[in-house]
Amino acid sequence: MSNAIYKVTDFVRIKDHRIFHGKGQVFKTEKSLGLDQFLKEAYKKLEIAYPKFHKMDALCKLGILASEVLFKDHIISPDTALVFSNSASSVETDKKHQQAMGGMVSPAVFVYTLPNIVLGEISIKHKLQSENVFFVENQFNPELLCDYAEVLLEAEKTPAVVCGWIDLKNAEYDVFLCLISRKGEIPLSKENLKQLYLFENE
Amino acid sequence: MSDLRTELKKNIIEQLNLEELELADIDNDVPLFGDGLGLDSIDVLELIVMLEKDYGIKLTDPEKGKEIFASIDKMAEYIEANRTK
Amino acid sequence: MKKIYLLDDALISPLGFSTEENLAAVRNERSGLKFHKNNRFTSGGFYAGIIENDLLAEAFLKIGEPKKFTKLEQMMLLAISRILEKNPGLNLSETALIISTTKGNIDLLTKSSFPESRVYLSELGNVIKDFFGFQLQPIVISNACISGGLALAVAKRFISAGKFDQAIVVGGDLVSEFVLSGFHSFQAMSAEPCRPFSKNRKGISLGEAAAAVLVSSQKPEDPNSISIIGEASANDANHISGPSRTGEGLYKSIQNALREAQVSAKEIDYLSAHGTATAYNDEMEAVAFNRTGLENVSMNSFKGYYGHTLGASALLESILTKHSLLNNELYASLNFDKIGVSKPLNIIKNFEEKELKFALKTASGFGGCNLALVLKKEENE
Numbered sequence: 001m002s003n004a005i006y007k008v009t010d011f012v013r014i015k016d017h018r019i020f021h022g023k024g025q026v027f028k029t030e031k032s033l034g035l036d037q038f039l040k041e042a043y044k045k046l047e048i049a050y051p052k053f054h055k056m057d058a059l060c061k062l063g064i065l066a067s068e069v070l071f072k073d074h075i076i077s078p079d080t081a082l083v084f085s086n087s088a089s090s091v092e093t094d095k096k097h098q099q100a101m102g103g104m105v106s107p108a109v110f111v112y113t114l115p116n117i118v119l120g121e122i123s124i125k126h127k128l129q130s131e132n133v134f135f136v137e138n139q140f141n142p143e144l145l146c147d148y149a150e151v152l153l154e155a156e157k158t159p160a161v162v163c164g165w166i167d168l169k170n171a172e173y174d175v176f177l178c179l180i181s182r183k184g185e186i187p188l189s190k191e192n193l194k195q196l197y198l199f200e201n202e
Numbered sequence: 203m204s205d206l207r208t209e210l211k212k213n214i215i216e217q218l219n220l221e222e223l224e225l226a227d228i229d230n231d232v233p234l235f236g237d238g239l240g241l242d243s244i245d246v247l248e249l250i251v252m253l254e255k256d257y258g259i260k261l262t263d264p265e266k267g268k269e270i271f272a273s274i275d276k277m278a279e280y281i282e283a284n285r286t287k
Numbered sequence: 288m289k290k291i292y293l294l295d296d297a298l299i300s301p302l303g304f305s306t307e308e309n310l311a312a313v314r315n316e317r318s319g320l321k322f323h324k325n326n327r328f329t330s331g332g333f334y335a336g337i338i339e340n341d342l343l344a345e346a347f348l349k350i351g352e353p354k355k356f357t358k359l360e361q362m363m364l365l366a367i368s369r370i371l372e373k374n375p376g377l378n379l380s381e382t383a384l385i386i387s388t389t390k391g392n393i394d395l396l397t398k399s400s401f402p403e404s405r406v407y408l409s410e411l412g413n414v415i416k417d418f419f420g421f422q423l424q425p426i427v428i429s430n431a432c433i434s435g436g437l438a439l440a441v442a443k444r445f446i447s448a449g450k451f452d453q454a455i456v457v458g459g460d461l462v463s464e465f466v467l468s469g470f471h472s473f474q475a476m477s478a479e480p481c482r483p484f485s486k487n488r489k490g491i492s493l494g495e496a497a498a499a500v501l502v503s504s505q506k507p508e509d510p511n512s513i514s515i516i517g518e519a520s521a522n523d524a525n526h527i528s529g530p531s532r533t534g535e536g537l538y539k540s541i542q543n544a545l546r547e548a549q550v551s552a553k554e555i556d557y558l559s560a561h562g563t564a565t566a567y568n569d570e571m572e573a574v575a576f577n578r579t580g581l582e583n584v585s586m587n588s589f590k591g592y593y594g595h596t597l598g599a600s601a602l603l604e605s606i607l608t609k610h611s612l613l614n615n616e617l618y619a620s621l622n623f624d625k626i627g628v629s630k631p632l633n634i635i636k637n638f639e640e641k642e643l644k645f646a647l648k649t650a651s652g653f654g655g656c657n658l659a660l661v662l663k664k665e666e667n668e
Contacts, residue, residue: 040221051240054221078524089391089408089429094465098396101468104255107247108218110469111528111653114389116430120654123522129539131520132656133437136408136427144426151444155288157519157543243529247473262329264474 006153007184009160011196012070014062014175019046021069023199035171039065055108056121057093059168063118064125066177070162071126074179081131081158082119083148084177086167089115089136118166131158140165140176142193149180149188165197206278217252218245230274238273246271258286288547289447290514291439291502293662296606297369299362299459300496300593301336304346305369310610313618314638318592320480320492327471334480335462336494336594338362351418357392357401360414362497363459367419370455370501377501380422383451385442386412387434387458388427388598393465415457423451431652432561432595433520434458435498435602436660440518446504453504458602459497466493466597473528475565481595483562483588483620484569484634486627491563494594498603510666513609517548517661528653530567534575536657537649541579544647548661552580555661556643557617559608561650562588563595568651573628581647587635591621601650605660612643612664 013020017038019027029041039061043053048068053061063084093112097105111117116134123129131152135144149161164177176197186192211228214220218241232238235246246267253259259281261267270280297305301319302312312319319336344353347361350368363386371377391408395401404410412425428438435458442454470476470491477490506512521543523536531537545552558581560572576582589604596603611618617639626632648660 051220051222054219055244082522087407087409091406094390094393094396097469098465101397101464104251105468105472106251107469107472108244110472111244113465113469114429114431114653116652116654116656117527119430120522120527120656123524123655124526127524129521129524129535132430132522132654133428133441133520134430136412136429138409138413141424147445147448147450148441151448154448155444242526244527250474251472260329262474 004187005182006150006180006188007182008186008188008192008196009179009181009184010070010074011176011178012066013199014066014173019065019069026069035173050125057112059090059092059115059166060112060118060121062168062173062175063122063166066166066175067122067126067162070177070179076126076128077159078128079130079158080128080160080162081152082122082128083133083145083161083163084119085135085137085141085145085165086115087136087138088167088169092168140197142190142197146188146190146193153180204278206281207274210274210277213252213256217248228274233273234271235268253281256287257281259284288443289504290516291443291446291504292507293513293515293609294501294503294507295370295373296498296500296609297366298496298498298603298606299338299366300603301338302592304365306606306610313592313607314616316619316621316638318480318621319494320594325467327468330478333467333476334492336492336496337462338495356414357395357405359392359459359461360411363415363457363499364418366497366499367415367455367457370499371419374501379420381451381453382421383423383442383445383454384416384421384425385438385454385456386415386425386427387438387456387602389429389431389434389460390463390466390597394461394463397464429598431654431656432597433601433650433652433656433658434598435600436605436648436650436658437520438602439502439515439605439660440520440658442502443515443518446502454502455499456502456602457497457499458599460495460597460599462493462495477564480622481564481590482622482624483564483590484573484626484628484632485564485622485624487624488564488566488569488627490565492590492594494596496593496596496599496603498599498606500602500606506665511613512665513612514663514665515660516663517544517546517550518659519543519547520656520658523655523657525655527655530571530651532571532574534571534578536655537572537575537651537659538578540657540659541575541647541649544659544661550645550661555581555584555645555647557608557611557646558584558586559604559646559648560586560588562590562620564590570628572649572651573630573632576632577630582631583633585617585633585635587618587620601648601658605648608646608648608662612646612662615640615643617641
């Protein structure tokens with residue numbers, strides 16, 4: 001299914017300690033930095049000024065960083081749907097909770113043992129009261145995201161969609177989020193989503 | 203400033219991930235919830251866990267939590283009166 | 288948007304391994320909640336609806352080797368097999384498989400004769416797909432406690448767009464130490480069987496179950512059938528674990544679902560609420576139901592029978608709602624004592640027979656998510 005009315009209005013990529021907004025790099029640290037340090041540095045550099053960030057697990061921090069960059073240049077309707085996916089669900093935080101189970105567990109850790117919490121954190125920060133869904137797939141599946149985004153848009157359940165992939169496993173992450181709406185040059189299609197996902201800066 | 207109060211501030215900053223705060227930022231009598239430090243319902247639960255883990259006090263009514271955790275002073279008073287560790 | 292029809296279904300729970308057995312139990316106000324010993328709790332244990340492993344293995348033996356499958360897989364595979372038995376002609380190369388679960392095989396993180404990769408939800412999808420020979424890649428949804436209902440909405444949305452014409456939607460979750468310990472740290476566990484919407488409610492009881500239903504764009508031959516004619520979800524944007532005090536997300540979901548269904552609140556005959564029996568959830572629902580004009584609609588929560596079955600709950604309860612409509616039966620909201628929320632509600636206190644046509648199913652979950660489904664009994668149309 002490919003529909004020329006809907007466009008990839010903007011996109012964000014976070015991988016290998018680099019953040020790309022569209023095809024331009026907006027932040028980078030040394031790859032030797034640990035994940036926590038990378039997230040902290042990015043938070044500071046992007047001037048996010050949102051103390052709740054520090055309470056979040058790494059998956060949510062990645063989502064907040066990505067959405068911050070993605071939303072920067074746009075007015076985002078509170079009905080903008082969030083259609084996210086990954087392969088590992090919330091496994092990093094699951095393991096953290098699992099390790100504490102011999103004694104007293106932490107409620108602040110447990111609450112993050114669901115992948116859709118990142119949708120909640122983004123919704124709270126950007127005041128989105130919209131359609132959410134979290135899919136778990138073997139690998140990035142542009143067809144699923146494209147088809148579902150189109151269904152929501154065509155049915156007028158939403159004026160815009162943020163769809164993408166936000167995976168975290170063994171401290172390795174892979175984030176790709178797109179803003180889909182009627183604005184922009186790149187038509188929404190599974191081929192285009194795939195191309196943008198595979199794009200790596202030289 | 204008593205040791206317990208300093209200890210509490212250190213623990214709170216660490217346990218609740220209040221990264222952007224220093225010890226000096228937390229006054230003994232400032233409200234921890236609402237407009238003060240802006241802690242929320244999950245923070246109350248975390249503090250309840252901390253009470254048991256570090257001071258051996260089992261709190262079974264989370265509603266009482268908000269009174270006990272109203273400020274560093276209130277917390278310290280409650281712990282001094284009830285600690286088993 | 289096209290509607291979808293809810294065809295054959297199956298429920299696997301402590302109340303039975305078929306929809307018929309479960310309905311018989313619910314009609315007779317039998318609960319699956321029992322006391323289970325656990326040292327984490329000062330009372331010595333907790334109440335939950337847990338399926339006996341031996342009974343499950345015995346039932347599963349008829350379709351496969353229990354040792355090769357985890358408990359959750361046995362539950363979900365058994366549910367689907369019940370449906371396939373009744374639909375031997377179903378073309379699995381054209382039938383989508385949509386799976387709903389919050390934590391899947393999370394118990395494997397503790398003990399495991401299974402490889403670590405089995406914990407991954409996509410693996411769960413593959414196991415189910417390969418067991419029966421589905422050809423389409425499974426769609427796995429993990430969206431907290433609305434997952435089961437959201438899976439139905441996703442099926443309807445994709446069927447409407449022509450991506451496929453029919454799907455098996457299956458949901459399941461376990462009562463695990465993982466989840467128990469977490470809810471315990473939230474002080475959310477009731478020391479006695481949960482009491483949704485009640486003055487004396489003290490929190491949730493957990494439950495495990497699997498539920499499955501065949502959905503299709505094709506109207507069945509049976510003159511009485513149930514369809515989903517409207518659905519919507521919306522986030523509260525309030526807090527990741529505490530629901531909105533004004534029920535924003537649920538309010539929006541209900542309004543949007545009713546609008547799509549072209550049905551008004553006055554026409555709803557029955558409301559199947561989420562009703563987890565926490566102080567905040569039930570209060571939030573009461574506020575949202577009053578804001579949407581549903582305060583006089585006969586309503587219940589099924590959590591007193593099953594406990595909170597997480598990723599199965601909205602699907603299991605939608606299936607019970609379907610049969611409520613088909614049979615013109617209203618099931619009692621089990622363990623209700625007296626109204627314990629700040630707004631009026633019309634709680635079903637005893638089993639009742641009544642003509643029913645439209646029902647609303649709602650669900651809410653961690654992360655601030657909410658969902659509403661409008662079900663209709665299609666009669667000779």
